[in-house]
Amino acid sequence: MGRYGIMKPKILIIDDEPEFLHVLKSYFSYSGYEVTTALTAEDGLRFIEQTFFDAVVTDMAMPRGRSGLELLKEIRQTDGIMPVIIMTGVGTIESAVEAIQMGAFHYITKPFDPQELEILVRRATESGRMHRKLIQTGVTEEENGLIAGNNRQINTILQTIDKVADSDAPVLFLGETGTGKSLFARRVHDKSIRRGRPFLTIDCAALAETLLESELFGHVKGSFTGAVSAKRGLLEEAQGGTVFLDEIGEIPPGTQVKLLRTIQEKEIKPVGGNHSIRIDVRFVSATSRNLEEEIEKGHFREDLYFRLAVIPLRMPPLRERREDLPQFIAHFVNVYNKRYKKKVSRIDPKVMQMLNSSFWKGNIRELENAIERAVLLAEGETITGDLFGYQTQGFAGDDREYHSLPLKEIVEEAEKQAIQQVLAETEGNRTEAAKKLGIGRRTLYDKMAAYTLK
Template sequence: MKHSLLIVDDEPDFLHVLKSYFSFGDFEVQTAASGEAALEALAQATYDAVVTDMAMPDINGIELLKTIRQTDRYTPVIIMTGVGTIESAVEATKLGAFHYITKPFKPQDLENLVVRASEHGRMNRQLARQESEYDEGPDFVMGQSKKVRDVISMIQKVAGSDAPVLIMGETGTGKSLFARRIHLKSSRARRAFLTIDCAALAETLLESELFGHVKGAFTGAISAKRGLLEEAQGGTIFLDEIGELAPGTQVKLLRAIQEHEIKPVGGNKSIRVDVRFISATSRDLRKEIEAGNFREDLYFRLAVIPLHLPPLRDRMEDLPLFVDHFVKRFNKRYKKQIHRVDQGFMNMLKTSPWKGNVRELENAIERAVLLADDETIHMDSLLFGSPAAGGPDNREGALLLKDVIEEAEKQAIIRALAEADGNRTLAARNLGIARRTLYDKMGQYQLK
């Protein structure tokens, strides 16, 4: 994917040199010879990054940055100047400049900055879209049962602080949604909310994702890369399935929390980080500590505020709320017009153990919406196509929802493994579950 780049400078020769250099790489380059021309270009198109000179006769770099930020808080802006001063650098940073570079500089240095800025901007725009897409409102995200209201009350008390939060609960209880809600209620809500699944990556790759790496740190590290802890400056980092961290990574994370500093993989220079830590786990970390798999000191650092999410089976009064929400969501997605749920269908839902919790319920409702023939979801909307449905041993025409869902889950795992060529880490990521959960499911269904 090419990076779209706008370069702004009032020196024609210098502008030509930069355009020529970037045109040979993975860039689509547009130039502007003045601040006014830059604003006109920005009005016509969006860019992954803007590189602008500081000193220009009509609109200088700082003024251009201010104007951009009035309508666009995501496009990264890099300021160039031949008269660099600490004061102007600080001002540009405060106004939201991605970086500041002083002339003369090597084109390669600017290229590295532009690539980093472009990736940073794309990531933040994606996060903004996700926040809009998943901000379903407190009733959906959290529910109305007493156990959930207790969690809500705790969130209201602690969201405004920077205290680390550890969210505990079974797979599918909505830990990531609660983490996002804490972020959106905090003073960091306008900054990045970045998630990493600690179970989805090998130790070396996970450390690179968290802390970044320098060029040549390991095979394939052809350039330096910022880690998520640095990318999330001023925002929140969500460490999902924290119980899967390897011992070596636990030590480095503990230092990052205690010292607010990180060292990229292969690097010697410490980088200050300002992030709020929210973690989640489906494991009993106390037992993991006793077994020697998890550091007790890291646990205490992460669990300053512990939150326990109840499983769906312990909050069945929230079931109609979730069903209503998911029906509306899948109506919109699949252009259906379902307005009613048969009571028999609801009774089946209420008798299911829901080992996969809200996520399992969501999958069941999606299937029912897709298979419904009219404006009502009936029991056969869920059971359609089952060899047991309608047969002599079908328990009066109804197959246990548990059996239907387990068979669908088994087939989904088989498909995911086939599509990933047997790569279990990739298959788990595509299924949206932890790698350990995939292993457990494969054992449950006797899959090899």
């Protein structure tokens, strides 16, 4: 089995001249890039829709289809960061300047030495990665539908994930049901150099011992009743990627021993087989149980716990991050508006109060389900209490529209308050405040300006 080192940066080069493309492709492949080429902007766009590129290099003037500038414009509509380098012929400096104004990373004038382009590309891929990291810790991050929010614990967790993602350190998520453990587990993978490899999940609570082991390690034909043919285990299928062991607290003692050995020796032995297979996977696990208690009761091996919990991350329950409720509500309203073709845009403040004082035993999942139902049942543009089964008598029907608040305002208000509070705590030290909020200084300045805070 191959070993997977650092993931190569992926670049896309677009030019209408096949020979020129060929030269660049050889040069960059040799320099350690994963190179895709396209002869037209249209073909390039198709690749961009399918794969993530660290940088795009495009010719400015192409005889067929869109120009490099038009391509840049197109890319910027959906991706504000992906660095685009424009290759221009002599005498098109003006459009090169225009390209920079439109958000190109740089331009280079033909003819050039491939080495010159490589310097630009290297800088571009590095800056792109940095930039994405900064943005991803922003207050209202919605990439992959993940709301970061203003809660300090969650922001620390996000920062930790960024820090450890590229290492192979096992991460263990602890926390009540519905707090986002599975979503964040996936994020560890997506942020890591393994992101182009498989991410496979196994729900340890759902399978009996024999099946669980054959799922994990695979089995040889006839190794147990029902094993009519050989099967590759999940740990082998995930080669080079990440295995997410969900509900790890439910794993039977026998399997715990085998798993421990697997992690230590980086090898698996299929059930009923006598040969070993080397594996290269990253382990992420999650549990809603109190593992310390389980260890004390002798239900969970302490040595396995230490192996899995090199980076333990404790997801706070929703009731301990109420400051994020408005953002979650707005997010889920958007999601379900789209899904059910609804136009909900306001919320009865009384409902807001009730949602705010709920206990949320099922955490974010329970909130999501409640919002889904309310959006589905809503007839107008306002979410009212009856949609949650709340009694909001005393709120006359006709007054509702008038009293209801636009979601956007609710979110902005929450954000504004969080920023104000942290600025007060840090006595106006913006660097410190940005750090506490888990956002970049620039983002903080922008938001302070937007909310006219000083």
